[in-house]
Amino acid sequence: MNLIDNLISPQWRGTYTLFKKELFRFWRVAFQTVASPVLTSLLYLLIFSHVLENHVQVYKDVPYKAFLIPGLIMMSLLQNAFANSSSSLVQSKIMGSIVFVLLTPISYAQFFIAFLAAAIIRGFLVGFSIYFVAIWFVDLSIVHPLWIFVFALLGSALLGTFGIIAGIWSDKFDQMAAFQNFVIMPLTFLSGVFYSIHSLPPFWQAVSKFNPFFYMIDGFRYGFFGQSDISPWLSFVVVLSFLLGLAWLALKMLKSGYKLRA
Amino acid sequence: MDKKLTPAVKIEKIHKSFGQLHALNGIDLTIEQGEFFGLLGPNGAGKSTLINILAGLLKPTQGKVAIMGHDVVDNYQAARMSLGVVPQELVFDPFFNVREMLRFQAGYFGRGRENDAWVDEVIENLGLTDKAQTNMRKLSGGMKRRALIAQALVHKPPVIVLDEPTAGVDVELRQMLWAFIKKLNNDGHTIILTTHYLEEAETLCERVAMMKQGKIVALDTTSNLLSKLPGKNLRLTLGQASLPSTLLPMLKNGENGIFTLALTELNQIEFALSELRKANISVQDMQLIEADLEDVFMSLVGEKAGGEKSDVQIHLGDA
Numbered sequence: 001m002n003l004i005d006n007l008i009s010p011q012w013r014g015t016y017t018l019f020k021k022e023l024f025r026f027w028r029v030a031f032q033t034v035a036s037p038v039l040t041s042l043l044y045l046l047i048f049s050h051v052l053e054n055h056v057q058v059y060k061d062v063p064y065k066a067f068l069i070p071g072l073i074m075m076s077l078l079q080n081a082f083a084n085s086s087s088s089l090v091q092s093k094i095m096g097s098i099v100f101v102l103l104t105p106i107s108y109a110q111f112f113i114a115f116l117a118a119a120i121i122r123g124f125l126v127g128f129s130i131y132f133v134a135i136w137f138v139d140l141s142i143v144h145p146l147w148i149f150v151f152a153l154l155g156s157a158l159l160g161t162f163g164i165i166a167g168i169w170s171d172k173f174d175q176m177a178a179f180q181n182f183v184i185m186p187l188t189f190l191s192g193v194f195y196s197i198h199s200l201p202p203f204w205q206a207v208s209k210f211n212p213f214f215y216m217i218d219g220f221r222y223g224f225f226g227q228s229d230i231s232p233w234l235s236f237v238v239v240l241s242f243l244l245g246l247a248w249l250a251l252k253m254l255k256s257g258y259k260l261r262a
Numbered sequence: 263m264d265k266k267l268t269p270a271v272k273i274e275k276i277h278k279s280f281g282q283l284h285a286l287n288g289i290d291l292t293i294e295q296g297e298f299f300g301l302l303g304p305n306g307a308g309k310s311t312l313i314n315i316l317a318g319l320l321k322p323t324q325g326k327v328a329i330m331g332h333d334v335v336d337n338y339q340a341a342r343m344s345l346g347v348v349p350q351e352l353v354f355d356p357f358f359n360v361r362e363m364l365r366f367q368a369g370y371f372g373r374g375r376e377n378d379a380w381v382d383e384v385i386e387n388l389g390l391t392d393k394a395q396t397n398m399r400k401l402s403g404g405m406k407r408r409a410l411i412a413q414a415l416v417h418k419p420p421v422i423v424l425d426e427p428t429a430g431v432d433v434e435l436r437q438m439l440w441a442f443i444k445k446l447n448n449d450g451h452t453i454i455l456t457t458h459y460l461e462e463a464e465t466l467c468e469r470v471a472m473m474k475q476g477k478i479v480a481l482d483t484t485s486n487l488l489s490k491l492p493g494k495n496l497r498l499t500l501g502q503a504s505l506p507s508t509l510l511p512m513l514k515n516g517e518n519g520i521f522t523l524a525l526t527e528l529n530q531i532e533f534a535l536s537e538l539r540k541a542n543i544s545v546q547d548m549q550l551i552e553a554d555l556e557d558v559f560m561s562l563v564g565e566k567a568g569g570e571k572s573d574v575q576i577h578l579g580d581a
């Protein structure tokens with residue numbers, strides 16, 4: 001890290017320090033922030049693949065076990081990117097330690113970048129860990145690695161940004177948990193982690209198309225199997241638009257000092 | 263313009279409202295570079311609100327503030343570089359130990375490893391060396407306060423603001439802290455201090471502002487403020503006896519048989535002694551004391567600095 005410290009221009013050293021601090025923050029409690037979501041996903045994999053293995057065939061030539069893995073990876077990646085930025089912000093607001101950052105010359109945009117980058121790294125770390133453990137048990141192809149990367153990046157950025165918004169808005173942990181339980185969980189479960197939306201009745205297929213999580217997971221899965229419910233390009237455009245919209249909102253909140261600088 | 267002429271802090275017509283509450287009501291104040299300045303006032307006077315505006319933690323409803331010539335809104339990065347603030351609330355980040363946290367804090371200000379020596383110097387000067395590797399959560403309250411003070415100093419700011427830095431700290435740290443802060447002041451740092459311990463302000467601050475209900479009610483050098491108050495205090499030790507009622511109008515305070523009378527003229531001593539003789543009360547001890555900042559404060563603000571009278575009147579709205 002010393003080398004990087006010296007390469008970074010002084011104007012960006014603050015941002016880089018904040019990013020590094022956010023990384024250490026979750027790494028210090030890695031058992032809870034990395035190991036535990038990995039274990040949860042593997043339990044899902046074990047149970048759902050056993051129960052559904054002989055009942056569900058989504059894509060031809062793709063066993064259900066393999067179909068399930070990209071969805072589980074993406075689900076955890078998204079949840080953890082959200083958890084990182086939101087819980088860090090809510091906690092430092094409640095503890096009051098957010099002032100240590102607010103007193104510094106770090107700009108609102110730099111603040112956004114540092115929290116977002118840390119959220120992305122946490123998402124990737126959890127996602128990668130699940131992947132590396134899962135491939136011990138299941139044969140998993142990779143057809144388009146670039147699409148995998150692109151959707152992992154956009155997805156974790158989208159949820160990291162959403163976490164920043166939720167973290168700024170929430171004054172208590174319950175409020176943040178409400179985002180998790182009433183927005184993120186339902187949207188991920190209804191997005192096709194465990195099934196293809198083609199297996200749904202037409203009405204629910206139409207509803208799914210309003211769910212941004214569906215596009216993230218579908219596009220991500222395309223990278224593994226080269227097959228998806230809709231074109232990855234369409235998913236890319238939808239996810240990117242959502243990301244830009246939320247980033248605009250988060251930056252606007254930060255710039256105005258909403259709930260941070262009264 | 264000569265750089266020395268730039269004031270350390272320039273506050274112009276600052277107003278701050280929280281809804282109906284007018285917490286700051288037109289503050290004008292200029293603090294020169296190198297000053298050791300005291301900001302005094304009872305609980306709720308608006309001291310912390312003013313400091314939070316300097317720090318950019320609160321936005322003024324009206325008015326302007328510049329730190330070392332940098333506007334805290336338009337040129338906030340330069341302003342914050344120049345400012346180190348010790349917040350009044352005892353806040354800390356529970357994930358890190360003292361040294362890690364201080365290095366992060368310096369990093370936020372763009373400081374790299376070259377700054378580590380200074381961080382260690384701050385740690386040592388605040389008596390934190392033994393605790394440098396201790397997690398913030400595990401520090402005692404006074405130690406947390408030290409770490410909080412250290413955090414404000416890591417980027418060597420030319421202007422240092424301490425919002426009640428000695429609340430809840432032991433005598434040892436007070437002495438250590440003031441020695442360190444005086445040294446920084448001698449090196450050219452501007453110091454702004456709020457405290458409810460007026461003896462502290464009296465010995466340390468060259469100039470003080472007294473605030474009350476969002477306004478500055480006195481602003482002068484400490485010695486001028488003290489000399490403006492012509493009176494002295496007469497402290498009488500009377501043992502079991504109580505004070506004759508004729509002397510009650512002069513009474514400042516009295517407990518455990520020791521009574522302090524505020525004198526406006528010295529011949530009041532004669533009067534006091536003759537009244538005591540009439541009442542057949544023998545004086546066990548007698549002292550004549552100069553008025554102190556506490557008296558100035560009482561006469562201007564009308565209450566004790568320690569905030570014994572806690573339900574401070576609040577100016578509501580424009581009514």
Ligand SMILES: Nc1ncnc2c1ncn2[C@@H]1O[C@H](COP(=O)(O)OP(=O)(O)OP(=O)(O)O)[C@@H](O)[C@H]1O
Nearest residue numbers: 262280285303304305306307308309310311312576
């Ligand atoms: N965030 C806030 N929202 C609403 N009112 C506030 C807020 N911060 C301060 N106040 C009010 O503004 C007034 C000034 O408060 P401030 O904290 O500046 O006083 P102070 O002089 O620092 O007092 P103390 O000596 O107790 O620290 C008080 O009446 C306080 O209740």
Ligand SMILES: [Mg+2]
Nearest residue numbers: 309310311350
């Ligand atoms: Mg205060």
